[in-house]
Amino acid sequence: MKIAVYPGSFDPITLGHLDIIKRASLMFDKLVVLVSVNTAKSPLFSADERVKMIVDATSGIDNIVVESYEGLLIDYCMKNNIHIIMRGLRAITDFEYELQIAQSNKAFSKDKVDTVFLTTSLEYSYLSSSTVKEFASFNADISKCVTPYVAKRVYEKYGYTIKTKDGGKEDEQQN
Ligand code: ADP
Numbered sequence: 001m002k003i004a005v006y007p008g009s010f011d012p013i014t015l016g017h018l019d020i021i022k023r024a025s026l027m028f029d030k031l032v033v034l035v036s037v038n039t040a041k042s043p044l045f046s047a048d049e050r051v052k053m054i055v056d057a058t059s060g061i062d063n064i065v066v067e068s069y070e071g072l073l074i075d076y077c078m079k080n081n082i083h084i085i086m087r088g089l090r091a092i093t094d095f096e097y098e099l100q101i102a103q104s105n106k107a108f109s110k111d112k113v114d115t116v117f118l119t120t121s122l123e124y125s126y127l128s129s130s131t132v133k134e135f136a137s138f139n140a141d142i143s144k145c146v147t148p149y150v151a152k153r154v155y156e157k158y159g160y161t162i163k164t165k166d167g168g169k170e171d172e173q174q175n
Helices: 015-025 047-057 073-079 092-108 129-137 148-157
Strands: 003-008 030-036 064-069 084-089 114-119
Touching: 003 015, 003 073, 015 030, 015 084, 015 114, 030 047, 030 073, 047 064, 047 148, 073 092, 084 092, 092 114, 129 148
Parallel strands: 003 030, 003 084, 030 064, 084 114
Antiparallel strands: none
């Protein structure tokens, strides 16, 4: 069985992440989407909230498992007998960082864990969780960046409510 893990902060999951998940799910028998709990970062959402949003966004895909993990990614891979890490690349700026992490994971796992990359689909190349949060914090429309459920959760964090059925922005500030 070919299994890969797609790790990330997913704070929150965007349509860019979802695009990578959908495409990767076609390449493997099972794809674990792993919310990395990084104590050095202060995320907007708890690990459980992030898992819940990913579960909702991926509900139509059968071979996806969503988990969270605090610790070294290669330890997670070894414990679960996973040898492939999936990552997404948006721009050349992602590349240097991703290359270093991929090579470190390969070296520290004694060549047992390799990383494969999918390049972003053009329409999502500008998308990041930070951009979504930044724009949502000013009550801008994020309906083209995340699923309706995620949009609702993000606006809630900033004290905005959504009134439209599809989760698009048509709201007023609560406080
Ligand atoms: P991390 O903090 O581990 O970088 P992120 O949630 O920001 O976590 O990203 C997880 C992975 O998804 C990374 O490989 C990142 O490059 C990729 N990614 C994020 N946004 C996009 C996007 N719009 N298109 C393609 N890949 C993306």
